[in-house]
Every structure is written in structure tokens, then in C-alpha cells.
Amino acid sequence: MYVNKTMAFAERPDPTSGPMADCHLPPDLLNEARRRLLQMHWDSGVGHLGGNLSALDAMMLLHHEMIGPQDRFILSKGHSAGAYYITLWSLGLLTDADLLTFHKDGTRLAGHPPASGIPSILFSTGSLGHGLPLAAGLALAARLEGNKRRVFCLTSDGEWQEGSTFEALIFAAHRSLANLTILVDHNGLQGFGSTADVASMDPLGVRLAGFDVDIRACDGHDLPSLRTALAPGGNRPTVVIMRTIKGRGVPGMEGHMESHYLPLTETNYRAALAGIGLPA
Amino acid sequence: MRAELCAALMAHADRPEMVFLTGDLGFMALEPLRDRMGDRFINCGIGEQNMVGVAAGLAREGLEPWVYTIAPFCYARAFEQIRNDICLHGLPVRLLGNGGGYGYGVMGPTHHALEDYGVLLTLPNLTAYVPAFNEDVIAVIGSAAVSPGPSYIRLGRGERPAGAVLPAYAPWRRLTRGDGPVVVAVGPLAGAAMAALAELPVRPELWVVSELPLATVAPPRAFAESIAASRRLCVVEEHVGQGGLAQMLAVWALNAGIRVDGFRHQHARGYPSGLYGSQNFHRRESMLDPDSIRDAVLELAA
Known part of the structure; x- marks a missing residue:
């Protein structure tokens, strides 16, 4: 029996309607988001959980502490849509009833972010290599309009094998789009092998440092480390390479490539719940 | 342009x-x-x-x-x-x-x-x-x-024949009136067709289309009436046959119950000789040049 804490979340300030400076992501909220993500995937019996769990901490931190109503977020690694939906749920922008439709017929919550139906989601993503050009366009629009908004784009590490991602990096660096922060969920695993074995870019930070961008590295599961790395940058784009663990928090999935596609087993599900202090 | x-x-x-x-x-x-x-x-x-x-x-x-x-x-x-x-x-x-x-x-x-x-x-x-x-x-x-x-x-390149008087821009325009086959060209080929069809004894009616798809910009009633009266249609486009205007018009005509007895489709055929040249060279190879358009219309009229 699991306790739905959504009502309790409704009591906290809405971070989308006020200044973000005083917002703080409570650890118990992050834990609850993890539990709800696991439950949603367990209920729906679908995979892609590994990359959701590696990205959840960063998405929660961004949306609860850094992204204000004027800012923009693009989930370029669209296969982490589950973590995005859970983050929106934690903000009160999706309901439990919405989450129950995940991956079901007639849902707004498709396996990758939809093109319509959820106002917070600006673009349908999922084909890798699209998010960074879109984010660069949003960042350029802000500059042309004299707007100080920040634009965040969350990419996967395997996505840096896409040529269009590098087209966008060249563009953003050349244009000194300092309002653009690019996050890399560097969990080291992709769909059919490790990034090191399939098409190595390691060390990714060294490779990207060849461009005119600020490179920062952090532990993608450590909130203080993430806060430091995601702080506003200087006069050029910022790339934050987050060391993460695919399948974070699920003992049988952590660091396993299979978590890219395979759904939860009951054993893994109950072990993961126990790991975050909930009854298995 | x-x-x-x-x-x-x-x-x-x-x-x-x-x-x-x-x-x-x-x-x-x-x-x-x-x-x-x-x-x-x-x-x-x-x-x-x-x-x-x-x-x-x-x-x-x-x-x-x-x-x-x-x-x-x-x-x-x-x-x-x-x-x-x-x-x-x-x-x-x-x-x-x-x-x-x-x-x-x-x-x-x-x-x-x-x-x-x-x-x-x-x-x-x-x-x-x-x-x-x-x-x-x-x-x-x-x-x-x-x-x-x-x-x-x-x-593309504008190909208005010297001295030709053009109607104001519209998605569909009738460039010449006639009681022969109806010829419809996409974009600049209309200029080549105007030159090719001038002074033919069969008096084809020439239309030019500049906006697609037909679901958004439907053919005008006058075009439908001309097709219904002529029952002979020639579509000219510098585009492959698949997915081109001719296929769109075929569906449109079937849906509208308009009968067409004679039909020619002059379209891009790629590189039939395997050789390369000017735009006019490739048009000739695809039978999109003025002589080929004229021949197609005369065959339809026969």
C-alpha cells in the first residue's frame, strides 16, 4: 500500500508563478518523485526507465529551483519523458489521473513528449539531435527580444553522436548564447552498448572544451553539486556534464544497459521501493 | 527570382x-x-x-x-x-x-x-x-x-514570354482560354507552356497552379467546368510523378465525379540518359520542353 502525497505538495508555493531564489527542492519530494516514477513505469509495464532515473534528479532540481515562468526547458533526450511527466506532476501541472494514462491508448503522456496537450512542453522530442537546435532558437529569440530568460536543454550522452547536435553547438558557441545551459546526462550507456564501446567521445568534457563554451562537471545525483554546476554562467554557453547512473536507485538496473529498454521486474520494483524507505 | x-x-x-x-x-x-x-x-x-x-x-x-x-x-x-x-x-x-x-x-x-x-x-x-x-x-x-x-x-526562374499579359497573382490562374485539352502547369513551366501552345489550331486552355495542396487551395469552379467539358487533361510539372500535382488532381477528379477520357502527365523523369546539363537539357530529357509539351497536347487533341 503506497501513500499518495500529491495533496501535500499542493500546499507548497508554486514555483512557476514567483521568483525562484527562495525555492528549494526538499529531499522528501525528490524521493516521492522517484517513487511515483517507479510506480508509473510499473503500472504501465514499459521500459526506458534507466535513462529516466539518471535524469530525474536534475530535472527536479531545475524545475523546483531554477526554472522560473520566464525560462525555458527542452528535453532533448525525449526517452526520459517519464521523469519529465513526474516532474510536472510534482509541480501540480499533471495529476495522478494523468499519470495513470501513461503509455495507454488515448493518453497525452506518450512515451516521448507530445506536440500538444501539455502547455509546459514546448516541443515534441524523442528523435535525438533535435533539442539543442530548438533550444538555441529559444535562446536566440530571447537575445533578439532583450529578454533575460535562461534556456536549459537536457541531452543524453549518446546524443552527442548526432551531427545536428554539433551543428547547434557550433551555432550557440559562435553566437555566444550565454543564456543557454546544456546538460548532458552522462550515464555512459546507450541502446545497444556503452557509449565508450559504440562511438566513444570520452572524455566528453575534453572533446566539448574545444568549442567556445564553459564546461562544468558535476555529480548528477548530488543536489549541491548540481546547484553549483547549474548556476548562471559567463558570456558564453554553459555545458554541464553530469556524471549519472543509468537506472539510479534500482539495484538490479543500476549501470546495466538493459535498463534502456526493459521494463521493471517485480523484484527490482520492490527492491527499489525498499531502497527509498518505502514498504516493498 | x-x-x-x-x-x-x-x-x-x-x-x-x-x-x-x-x-x-x-x-x-x-x-x-x-x-x-x-x-x-x-x-x-x-x-x-x-x-x-x-x-x-x-x-x-x-x-x-x-x-x-x-x-x-x-x-x-x-x-x-x-x-x-x-x-x-x-x-x-x-x-x-x-x-x-x-x-x-x-x-x-x-x-x-x-x-x-x-x-x-x-x-x-x-x-x-x-x-x-x-x-x-x-x-x-x-x-x-x-x-x-x-x-x-x-x-525558380521566371519565364514569362515576351509581351505576354498576365493576370494578377492567384493560387490558380487561367492564362489562356480555349475549347481544346486543358493544360495545367505548376509554377514556372507555365511560361514555357504559354510559348509552346501559342497559335496551335486546337486552342488548349492553359492554367497555372502556384499553391498546394488542393485540400487547402481547391481548384476553382471554372477549372472544374473546363475539365468536365474537355475531358482531356495534360499536367506539366518539374517534379517526379510520384506525389505530384497529377496524382493530386486524379484524386480530386475522382472525388468530384469529373470524368477524364484523355490524360498526359509531363513530369521530371530523373536522369534517363545518365548525362547532365542545363535546366533546359534536363527538361528535354523529361519531355518538359516546349516541343514535347506541344506534342503531348496535340496527341490529346487528336
Whole structure:
């Protein structure tokens, strides 16, 4: 029996309607988001959980502490849509009833972010290599309009094998789009092998440092480390390479490539719940 | 049509929302626009996928992006960006493809755009414009500028016959009246057809189409009446047969219950000889030259 804490979340300030400076992501909220993500995937019996769990901490931190109503977020690694939906749920922008439709017929919550139906989601993503050009366009629009908004784009590490991602990096660096922060969920695993074995870019930070961008590295599961790395940058784009663990928090999935596609087993599900202090 | 394009865009260039993106093309044509627009004229470099994605981001924020490159680098290279980033969201991005059909001639097949509007019209919300004459460009740009959805504008070379008097721009125009076969051309080939069909004894009726798809811009009643009366139709387009106007018209005619007894489709056939040359060379190889158009119409009339 699991306790739905959504009502309790409704009591906290809405971070989308006020200044973000005083917002703080409570650890118990992050834990609850993890539990709800696991439950949603367990209920729906679908995979892609590994990359959701590696990205959840960063998405929660961004949306609860850094992204204000004027800012923009693009989930370029669209296969982490589950973590995005859970983050929106934690903000009160999706309901439990919405989450129950995940991956079901007639849902707004498709396996990758939809093109319509959820106002917070600006673009349908999922084909890798699209998010960074879109984010660069949003960042350029802000500059042309004299707007100080920040634009965040969350990419996967395997996505840096896409040529269009590098087209966008060249563009953003050349244009000194300092309002653009690019996050890399560097969990080291992709769909059919490790990034090191399939098409190595390691060390990714060294490779990207060849461009005119600020490179920062952090532990993608450590909130203080993430806060430091995601702080506003200087006069050029910022790339934050987050060391993460695919399948974070699920003992049988952590660091396993299979978590890219395979759904939860009951054993893994109950072990993961126990790991975050909930009854298995 | 590049000079006309530049002049037409200059009329909109003072709008603060307008942003012009080019894939490193426009040399000796777009300099006045660049100078006028300043930091809203952006050379994105040689990266069409990024350029289209950036345009989608700009449009999402309410700006008015125009994207310019040569036609094949637009619709073919960046097709997925056009589909996912622009059309899925119905964003008003205007794609300007220079050199439609065999327009880049002896530059070779990588620079030809033989399947552009057929491919793009499979996407939701998109309107394709094919101006036929230089004089059409300003109207087409004006129409695309106020279109609420995505646009693709296929630019070619204006081929108005000397001395020809043209009706004002419209998506469908009747260029000559007649009681013979109905000939309908897409875009600039209408000029070649005008020249080819002048003074034929069979008096064909010539139409030109400059906006597609038919679901958005339906053929006018007068066109339907001409087809119904003639029952002979010749479609001329510098585009492969698959996905072209002829296929669209076939479905339209079937749905409308319009009977056609005689039909010719003059269309791009790729590179039948395996050789390359000017735009006119490739038109001849595809039977899109004036003599071939004339022969097709005479066969229909016989």
C-alpha cells in the first residue's frame, strides 16, 4: 500500500508563478518523485526507465529551483519523458489521473513528449539531435527580444553522436548564447552498448572544451553539486556534464544497459521501493 | 527570382519580429536585405538541420523566421526537423528553397529538387508556394508572411514570354482560354507552356497552379467546368510523378465525379540518359520542353 502525497505538495508555493531564489527542492519530494516514477513505469509495464532515473534528479532540481515562468526547458533526450511527466506532476501541472494514462491508448503522456496537450512542453522530442537546435532558437529569440530568460536543454550522452547536435553547438558557441545551459546526462550507456564501446567521445568534457563554451562537471545525483554546476554562467554557453547512473536507485538496473529498454521486474520494483524507505 | 525575393522581403524587413536565416547562401543577391536587417539577418553556416530547428525555436517565441537555402538542402537535408520541429507544432516558419526542379542545371543531381513539394505536402499544416513568374514573388511572400502555418516557397526562374499579359497573382490562374485539352502547369513551366501552345489550331486552355495542396487551395469552379467539358487533361510539372500535382488532381477528379477520357502527365523523369546539363537539357530529357509539351497536347487533341 503506497501513500499518495500529491495533496501535500499542493500546499507548497508554486514555483512557476514567483521568483525562484527562495525555492528549494526538499529531499522528501525528490524521493516521492522517484517513487511515483517507479510506480508509473510499473503500472504501465514499459521500459526506458534507466535513462529516466539518471535524469530525474536534475530535472527536479531545475524545475523546483531554477526554472522560473520566464525560462525555458527542452528535453532533448525525449526517452526520459517519464521523469519529465513526474516532474510536472510534482509541480501540480499533471495529476495522478494523468499519470495513470501513461503509455495507454488515448493518453497525452506518450512515451516521448507530445506536440500538444501539455502547455509546459514546448516541443515534441524523442528523435535525438533535435533539442539543442530548438533550444538555441529559444535562446536566440530571447537575445533578439532583450529578454533575460535562461534556456536549459537536457541531452543524453549518446546524443552527442548526432551531427545536428554539433551543428547547434557550433551555432550557440559562435553566437555566444550565454543564456543557454546544456546538460548532458552522462550515464555512459546507450541502446545497444556503452557509449565508450559504440562511438566513444570520452572524455566528453575534453572533446566539448574545444568549442567556445564553459564546461562544468558535476555529480548528477548530488543536489549541491548540481546547484553549483547549474548556476548562471559567463558570456558564453554553459555545458554541464553530469556524471549519472543509468537506472539510479534500482539495484538490479543500476549501470546495466538493459535498463534502456526493459521494463521493471517485480523484484527490482520492490527492491527499489525498499531502497527509498518505502514498504516493498 | 532571387532579386525579386530580396525586394519582396525588404518590404517586411522593418518588422521587429522578422528574422532571416540563411544556410550560407545568398551571395550577390541578399546583401541589401542583410544590410537592412542587421542582427536579425543570421548566417547560420552550413548546418541546415540546426537552422530549421533554430527557426522553430524562434517561431515558438512569436518571432517570424524565414529560412533560406537552395531547395534540396532545405526539404531533403532537414526533412525531419521540418516534420518534427515545425509541422507537428504548426509553427509559421517560412522555408525558401531556391532552384526548384532542375533549376541548378549542370551543377548536378545533388542540387536538383525533383520531389520537394510532393514530399513536404505529406506533412500536416504546410502550404507549398510555386511562383510562376517574377511578378508573382511579391504576392507569394506577402501571402506566406501572413499564413498562420508553415510554408515552403519553391523559387525558380521566371519565364514569362515576351509581351505576354498576365493576370494578377492567384493560387490558380487561367492564362489562356480555349475549347481544346486543358493544360495545367505548376509554377514556372507555365511560361514555357504559354510559348509552346501559342497559335496551335486546337486552342488548349492553359492554367497555372502556384499553391498546394488542393485540400487547402481547391481548384476553382471554372477549372472544374473546363475539365468536365474537355475531358482531356495534360499536367506539366518539374517534379517526379510520384506525389505530384497529377496524382493530386486524379484524386480530386475522382472525388468530384469529373470524368477524364484523355490524360498526359509531363513530369521530371530523373536522369534517363545518365548525362547532365542545363535546366533546359534536363527538361528535354523529361519531355518538359516546349516541343514535347506541344506534342503531348496535340496527341490529346487528336
